[in-house]
Amino acid sequence: MSMNDPILLLVEDDPAVRRFLRTSLPPQGYQLIEAETGREGLTLAAQYLPDVVLLDLGLPDVDGVEVIVQLRAWSLVPILVISARELERQKIAALDAGADDYLTKPFGFGELLARVRVALRHAARRNEPTPSTFQAGPLEVDLAAHQVLLDGVEVHLTPIEHKLLAVLVRHAGRVVTHKQLHEAVWGPRPAGDPTSLRVYMMRLRRKLQRAGRLFTTETGVGYRLVEGDREERWPPG
Numbered sequence: 751m752s753m754n755d756p757i758l759l760l761v762e763d764d765p766a767v768r769r770f771l772r773t774s775l776p777p778q779g780y781q782l783i784e785a786e787t788g789r790e791g792l793t794l795a796a797q798y799l800p801d802v803v804l805l806d807l808g809l810p811d812v813d814g815v816e817v818i819v820q821l822r823a824w825s826l827v828p829i830l831v832i833s834a835r836e837l838e839r840q841k842i843a844a845l846d847a848g849a850d851d852y853l854t855k856p857f858g859f860g861e862l863l864a865r866v867r868v869a870l871r872h873a874a875r876r877n878e879p880t881p882s883t884f885q886a887g888p889l890e891v892d893l894a895a896h897q898v899l900l901d902g903v904e905v906h907l908t909p910i911e912h913k914l915l916a917v918l919v920r921h922a923g924r925v926v927t928h929k930q931l932h933e934a935v936w937g938p939r940p941a942g943d944p945t946s947l948r949v950y951m952m953r954l955r956r957k958l959q960r961a962g963r964l965f966t967t968e969t970g971v972g973y974r975l976v977e978g979d980r981e982e983r984w985p986p987g
């Protein structure tokens with residue numbers, strides 16, 4: 751562990767999880783700061799300005815979603831929610847409140863590291879202009895030109911399918927909730943037909959299925975597009 755290692759703030763009241771991460775994260779090149787309560791987490795976030803926050807949703811003092819709302823009032827730090835399975839609805843509220851991603855307990859350590867790496871890459875690129883192109887295997891997307899190619903052959907998308915793909919591309923590697931997708935396409939108004947999003951996503955998937963497994967369905971939560979090839983090579987060296 752060195753001073754230049756990214757700082758992860760863990761807000762978690764379960765001592766077993768804290769102990770596990772305290773021993774396993776530093777050898778992977780991360781500094782770990784620990785908080786047992788939501789209030790302590792907010793204080794330490796302001797004090798240490800962590801690179802990523804790992805936030806348990808079931809905290810003894812304040813609701814994890816409230817912690818996200820308070821953090822988001824002043825910070826863009828990536829927030830990875832750690833949620834118990836029975837807190838499914840809270841998890842979705844957490845993502846809609848501005849959390850970047852989530853892990854469900856019990857989670858694998860490899861999965862945690864992968865999510866942290868994605869979060870750090872996205873944070874590092876926040877100040878760069880958003881790239882308008884995306885490539886993953888045989889799929890090439892040019893958002894500005896409204897062009898989608900599979901193995902060099904143009905795929906015709908409807909305007910709605912294109913909007914959905916654009917949102918997923920901008921969040922590549924991270925989960926996008928049903929609500930976020932819905933708002934991106936139809937605006938912030940109540941969903942008319944809850945099945946319509948699923949139908950559009952199914953059509954989009956079918957058109958792109960030759961590209962292989964591009965999306966995962968996050969049951970009850972939303973969808974996740976694979977990370978682009980460009981991101982796999984980042985950072986250089």
Ligand code: CA
Binds near residue numbers: 762763764808809
């Ligand atoms: Ca807990």
